[in-house]
Amino acid sequence: MLIRTALAFALLLIMLPVVACGYQDSQPPAYKYGNILISRTSIKGGVKPATFSHWLHRRQYTCRVCHFELEFNMKVNTTEITEAANKAGRYCGTSGCHDGKKAFGHDDNNCEKCHNGKLTYGKEKFSELSELPKAMYGDNINWAEALKKGMIKPKNYLAAKPAEIVFNKQLVFSPKRLSIAPSVFPHAEHTEWLDCANCHPDIFNIKRKGTRHFTKAQLMQGRFCGVCHGTVAFPLMDCQRCHKETR
Numbered sequence: 594m595l596i597r598t599a600l601a602f603a604l605l606l607i608m609l610p611v612v613a614c615g616y617q618d619s620q621p622p623a624y625k626y627g628n629i630l631i632s633r634t635s636i637k638g639g640v641k642p643a644t645f646s647h648w649l650h651r652r653q654y655t656c657r658v659c660h661f662e663l664e665f666n667m668k669v670n671t672t673e674i675t676e677a678a679n680k681a682g683r684y685c686g687t688s689g690c691h692d693g694k695k696a697f698g699h700d701d702n703n704c705e706k707c708h709n710g711k712l713t714y715g716k717e718k719f720s721e722l723s724e725l726p727k728a729m730y731g732d733n734i735n736w737a738e739a740l741k742k743g744m745i746k747p748k749n750y751l752a753a754k755p756a757e758i759v760f761n762k763q764l765v766f767s768p769k770r771l772s773i774a775p776s777v778f779p780h781a782e783h784t785e786w787l788d789c790a791n792c793h794p795d796i797f798n799i800k801r802k803g804t805r806h807f808t809k810a811q812l813m814q815g816r817f818c819g820v821c822h823g824t825v826a827f828p829l830m831d832c833q834r835c836h837k838e839t840r
Contacts, residue, residue, distance in 0.1 A: 620828055621712075623733040624648075624719035627825045628712045633670040641710035647825045648722065648732050649715060655747045656825075661788040662751060663687055667796070667820055689751045730831040737782050758784040766807070774838040796820055 620626060632642035650659075659665045663684055666672045672684075679686035679699050685707075689695050697703045725745070726738040739745045749755065764778040783792075796817060798804045804817070812819035812829055823829050 620730060620830070623731070624716040625712055626732040626828075627651075629669045629824075630710065630712060631670060631674060633673065634675055635708060641705075641708045643707040644709055644711055644714045645707075646715055648734065649718060651736060651747065652722075652745045653747055655749045656786045656821075657749055657755070657788045657791070658751060660791055662753075663690075667791065687751060728827055728831065728834075731827045736826075737785075740785060755788065758789065760784060774836040776835045777837050778835070 627647035629645050629647075630642035631645060635642055660667055664672070665674075665684065674684050676699065678684055679691070682688060682692070685691045686699055692698055693700070697706060722732075722734055726735040726742070727733055728735040736745075740747070761779075761781045763780065766776040766778070768775065793799045807817055809829075811817055812822070815823065818835075819829065827834055
């Protein structure tokens, strides 16, 4: 009886951070987290969806390259990507990407490397990331720490070098529940990966108190921070990555 009680208590301690935040661990395997299927136009044309692995590309390029310079929308299947556009040097076919020189191009021999409809395609390469700093959830990789330590050096642009963004201001959001520590948003860690326009003004109003309905429920529905955190960046269940202290 004593042993069973001790085991139950240990299990509660393990689950407590997740339960306290209101989330359940229903995330996919680490090698599958952040993988997406692009199918807006392919299925209509009788072609399998194209698979895209964020962790595979994230070592080489920042989010800004695709979601600003190459004009991919933040939400999957909202960008009108076509094979004609790729072959013309846009989107994935941009010079320096899948142009047949830097990476495999858009010819018949390479179709199934993308158009395979498999979220787990290329998972054998996930072991190449085993030396990077660990995280508890998502793809189990602390990308911010890996960048800080120089373990990865992703390119921040392809054609035109952007102006350097230096903005170190941290925002602190105090929850209504006093039992939950304030959430801290560091601009510097985000501008290393993103352009300001990725968040402002479409996701967040540029004014400090101009964003309405900024609640946990909205985040879980994929709004605000939930646009990235829960799909590609570490998921919302990793509470202490934002809620830095415990009261």
